Amino acid sequence: MRPVKPRLLLVAPPDSYRIAAYLKAAQSLDVELQIASRGEHSLVNEIAAGVHINLDDEQQALDKILRIAREKPFQSILAPDDYTVELAAKIAQVLKLPHNPPAAARFSRRKDLAREQLHHHNIPAPRFRRINLSENLTAQIQDFPFPCVVKPVSLSGSRGVIRANNHDEFIQACARIKNIVAPLRNEEEKTLLLVEQYIPGIEVAVEGFLNDGEFIPLALFDKPDPLEGPYFEETYYITPSRLALEQQRHIFQQVHAACLAYGLRTGPVHAELRLHNNQAWIIEVAARTIGGECAQLLKFGTGYSLEQLVIAHSLGLSLRMQPMEEAAGVLMIPTPKSGILRRVEGVLAAQKIPLIESVVISVREGYELQTLPEGSSYLGFIFARGPNPQEVEAALRQAHGLLNIVVSPLWKLGAV
Structure with a gap:
């Protein structure tokens, strides 16, 4: 008799770019994953065949998922995006599965409520x-x-x-x-x-897990480009960090303190902080993983994708992680201007730069590009691995310098 696969419910918006990564991770771990989403007419088979719920009608979503869970129980409930972390926490709470308190999940996705919690607990925040x-x-x-x-x-x-x-x-x-x-x-x-x-200073990002309230850091990323505004486009993430070990410990302590202030107890944590006046200031702490393709950096360091780690942790599965022996980095390719993407020249030349792992263009030719602050997606990513952070950063900058992004104007017809 074949062993029964553990069942996982992923509560996700239908346009989440993280769904594919979770499906791939679940398959690799022999986990049955079902998607709960607003997806009756989705072109993605797994969404169309999943649990169709109204993400804005909490009671309807709860009732429908509870009916399904009574017939065939789930062992874990996850949310890949800020938009659904609170709903997923409420579902898991009713099903008596491991979860963050719904109020804590809400704090993690509502910046104003998060600020109130941080100030109430005297944690440095703007x-x-x-x-x-x-x-x-x-x-x-x-x-x-x-x-x-x-x-x-x-x-x-x-x-x-x-x-x-x-x-x-x-x-x-x-x-x-x-x-x-x-x-x-x-x-x-x-x-x-x-x-x-506005808090000046160096910005860093942290990726980790909470296990029964204990914070377990996975990676600390340096952001070598200054993020001074007027918009705050992410570019380079480099790990391991070049900060002093004492500073790194202080950063992890502040992230853990923020998680406790919110009431978070379990699951993935993504945090952004700024270093100013010998203090680590919390900019954001989210109960989800890092966005975009950047999660690949964790695979370089652990041997597993970040989504594999999240699923395994939620189900209590043990994965033997390999220690990080190399530096790794990613450039989220900046969008130079809004318009229609005609082509990206120099990709093959960029891929030939030593230490470059891959150049991924996420937007297809003929599609619209939109810069920040209105834009919501990256043009693409450049990944690199090497013996140290300095060489990785240099390779990413050299590869980016070879790209020529050709964008034509977008003409929109107004009302006549």
Whole structure:
């Protein structure tokens, strides 16, 4: 008799680019994965054949998944994106499966609520203020210091994040972000903005896990390009970090403290911090994995994809990880301007640079490119591995310098 495969439910928005990676990881671990999503008409077979729920109707989603789970139980519930972490936590709570408290999941995806928790627990984080777009903006920003950073309360990937150096730039930023959040389904999340103190300094990213409240770091990434605004496009991630070990320990301690402040207990953690005045300031702590193709960097270091690690952890499976012996890095290829992508020249030359593992162009020719703060996806990625972080970074910069991204204007017809 064949052993029964463990069953995993992935609660995901239908357009999540992480779904394919989770499907591949589940197959490699011999885990049965079912997708719960808004996907009756999806062209992705696994979504179309999955559990069709209304992600904005919590009770309907819970009722439907509970009926299915009674017939054929799940052993784990996961969410790959910020949008679904709270719903997944509530489903797992009802099914009595390992989970973060739903309130903690909510803190991890709502930047304004997260800031309140951090300040309540005296964890270094930018001074902040919640802004209501339906009220007088000038009155609400009175006495708040410039420069500041204005951002939506719920979007990720630097989308809608704008630095404002004075009152006029603040008003312009709010108007621009208002258009970005207008399509959101949640009324509160398209009405409220977060304004926070601009923290200068080096920015880093952390990837790790929580296991019964204990934080287990997987990687610390240096971001060698300065992120000073007015928009905050991610570019280089390099690991292992070149920071002093004492600084690295301090960063991990601050991430763990933030997780405890939110109430997070289990699962993946992705964090962004800035180093300023000998302190690690929390910019973000999310109960999910790193975005885009960047998760491949963890495979270089552990031998497993990040999604394999997440699934194995959620099911209590043991994976023997190999120690990282090389440095690794990725460049999230910047989008030079908005328009229609005609071609990317120099890819083959870039791939021939020593230490370059691959050059991946994610956007097809003829598709629209959109720069930040409106843009929400990367043009592509360049991956490298080498003996040390310095050589990896140099190879990535050399490869990027060989690319010529040809973009033509996008002409949109207005109302006649």
